[in-house]
Each structure stands twice: as structure tokens, then as C-alpha cells.
Amino acid sequence: MATHTRFARNFTPDLRRLKSWPSMKGSLWRQPYLIELTYAKNFQLVKESIPGKKLKILEVGCGTGFMSLELARMGHYVTAIDRNKDLVSLAKRTASTDPYRKTRGGLTFDIANFDRWTGRPEAYDIVLFSRVLHDMPQPERILSKARVQLKEFGRIICLEYAYNLLDRRAATWLFQIRRILEVAGWTQLPHLPEKPHVGVNKIMRENSERKQHINSYNEMRKPLVKLFDEELLSWHPYHYWDILANMRIPDKRQQKSFAALLRSIEEFLIRSGEIQPVLFRFVGTKTRR
Numbered sequence: 001m002a003t004h005t006r007f008a009r010n011f012t013p014d015l016r017r018l019k020s021w022p023s024m025k026g027s028l029w030r031q032p033y034l035i036e037l038t039y040a041k042n043f044q045l046v047k048e049s050i051p052g053k054k055l056k057i058l059e060v061g062c063g064t065g066f067m068s069l070e071l072a073r074m075g076h077y078v079t080a081i082d083r084n085k086d087l088v089s090l091a092k093r094t095a096s097t098d099p100y101r102k103t104r105g106g107l108t109f110d111i112a113n114f115d116r117w118t119g120r121p122e123a124y125d126i127v128l129f130s131r132v133l134h135d136m137p138q139p140e141r142i143l144s145k146a147r148v149q150l151k152e153f154g155r156i157i158c159l160e161y162a163y164n165l166l167d168r169r170a171a172t173w174l175f176q177i178r179r180i181l182e183v184a185g186w187t188q189l190p191h192l193p194e195k196p197h198v199g200v201n202k203i204m205r206e207n208s209e210r211k212q213h214i215n216s217y218n219e220m221r222k223p224l225v226k227l228f229d230e231e232l233l234s235w236h237p238y239h240y241w242d243i244l245a246n247m248r249i250p251d252k253r254q255q256k257s258f259a260a261l262l263r264s265i266e267e268f269l270i271r272s273g274e275i276q277p278v279l280f281r282f283v284g285t286k287t288r289r
């Protein structure tokens, strides 16, 4: 739902060189504190799932490449692919101006569609999918291909969005937040009707109609547990991303506090069992089958 964003000139999607990019209105990258609350949190989840040093890592669908860049800075040898050539050239440009490039591990960005990518069988210790598997047709085939790339006892890390798990309680909470922001004139998200039940239905409908939502939770989960030994499954806040991306509170200090508050409320609602989370982290190992 976030509006399409044009990248600012010299835009640097780098967790260690955060700055304001005011022209990137529909993007979380427009403010450092929005990145700290979103992409940086996701990277933390990935980082804590990677034991060991100097590992060979493949990232599928790396987007702007910020995660691969951080993984290389940790000393790993990273190959990152994405089918979007503009994103790959942005990732390459960012890596080329990295102040840590002399001390980091290997880092290669390639334009490639994973469907057609040949790769190197049994070459990687880790294959990472971050917010991409839900958008790839035939997840079992994709995950089988990822399995082939892994060494024996290599790990798959999937940080994924299970769109179909949005429940009415979460939609009701989102309605409250969105309507308040809309009445105040502080959001770019589409108009929601005033009547709560109509608005909540609209949120549920919008969610199921998004074209990039291809795979449901079970369509990802089933092949994951079929192909890998499950080590970890954990759930994390994610609904708030869309609100933060489209929030327009004029006072930056207020916006920053509001953004942090939203994230902590979602965390609280998840931990107390009030709403169903939609972002899951699966970590699994390849063993002989």
C-alpha cells in the first residue's frame, strides 16, 4: 500500500549512514528514526539467527541490499541477487562508497531472477529470504532450489510476511489508528469510512487484494518444514510499517514518539495474545533426507 517512491539523488540505503531523505515521501528511508524502528529491527532478527564467522551467505531478493551490506561488514562472504536492476545498481553504488569496505567480507550484487538463476550447488552456509518468499510463485520449488544451494547442515532463514493471517482484531486496531490520523490530516493512506465495521471490512479487503500477496502462511510453512529441520519459529510486529511509511505528522518530535508508540503497542498486542502477528521468522537446517 505504501506509495511508490522515487529514490533521491545519492540516496544511500545504509543502516550505518542514516540521514533524512525528505523527498522520499512514501518511504521509511525518509527519516532515520523510521528505519531504526523497521528495517534495522528486521536486520537484528536476521543477525541473531546467524551463528559463526566468515560464512558464505546467499540473499535472495536483496532489494536495496542493506542487509547483505551489514552481513558483509560482519565478515561474511555474501552473494546477493535481485531481479530489479535499479535496486541492484543502487545496492552496488552504496557498497562502493561504504566506509567499511576495506575491512568487510566479500560482497557481490547480481541482477538475477532466482527462478532462472543457476547458482552453485552446496556452496552456501546460509540462504536468506527477507520479505520476498510471499511474493514468489511456487514456494516449494523456490525452497527446493534454495536447499540445493546449501551445504549439508546449512541454514535457511526466512523473515516473511503472512498476509492471510491479518485478523479482525488487528484490522480493528489498525482502523482506530488510521482513522485518527486521517481525521487529523496526518496520513497518506487511502480514506477509510467513518463507520467502524465498514472501515474494518475495507482494511480486510484491501489486504487480501494486494497483488504482491501470493503465498499464504501455510503455502510457505508447509514446504519449509518439509525441506528443512525447524530450529526456530518466532513472530514479530509488522502491521505498523504501512502506517509509518504513510504517516505525515508535521512536528518531527511528535512523529518520532508516535512511531515508537505504535510499534510498542503492536508488540504488546502480539505478546498478550490480543492480535495475530503476520511477520514470522523461520530458521531451519538442511539435513540428509
Ligand SMILES: C[S@@+](CC[C@H](N)C(=O)[O-])C[C@H]1O[C@@H](n2cnc3c(N)ncnc32)[C@H](O)[C@@H]1O
Residues within 6 Å of the ligand: 060, 061, 062, 063, 064, 081, 082, 083, 084, 087, 112, 113, 114, 115, 129, 130, 131, 132, 135, 136
Ligand atoms: C519487499 S522487497 C524485500 C527487499 C529486502 N529483502 C528487504 O527485506 O527489505 C522484495 C524484493 O524481492 C525481489 N524479487 C522478487 N521476486 C524475485 C525473484 N524471483 N528473483 C529475484 N528477486 C526477486 C524484488 O525485486 C524486491 O526487490
